[in-house]
Amino acid sequence: GQQVMQIPQYQHVQEGEDFTTYCNSSTTLSNIQWYKQRPGGHPVFLIQLVKSGEVKKQKRLTFQFGEAKKNSSLHITATQTTDVGTYFCAGRGGSNYKLTFGKGTLLTVNP
């Protein structure tokens, strides 16, 4: 079945440093979504990418979808303590068109 791998599993940064998490799929995706889950909270939708090579920005967050539509990344510039949480990617693809979540990357930020 379809697998979505996400790395790294954990990332600790100093406030002001950049952060990137990567998502790779075993199959070509029709779209990919990113979610953020604050500690003790629930996943909240951030963005969706659909087109090959697509790049979208939300303030300090930059999302990319690979040309082959099998990988994606989320980059945060100049992290802040409010960025703390787990970032999940979720890709739709495969023969059954299921939405599959990655394991997530837990980001901690040292003030």
Added chain:
Amino acid sequence: ETGVTQTPRHLVMGMTNKKSLKCEQHLGHNAMYWYKQSAKKPLELMFVYNFKEQTENNSVPSRFSPECPNSSHLFLHLHTLQPEDSALYLCASSPVIATVEETQYFGPGTRLLVL
């Protein structure tokens, strides 16, 4: 955020108990989902309902029994659970299903502890 609500927020139950989790969405969506989130594991999709009809059951043990009386309400009936079923159970809804427009809106979850 009050679009998707879940009750109870916390639940402790014994292995012989029967309990139910409730989810309600106020977004006018047509699809609803149950997920299980355990420590160090990815979100596990359990069930999917589309217009009240179950469309996915991802090999979930029969001790978990879903019910969807209408597009706004979703229940998860629990009986004879095991300690390894302890987890955060998340409900989600989306406008549609299995299309590029399927953005999922999650509820706050029910944290379940099985003793």
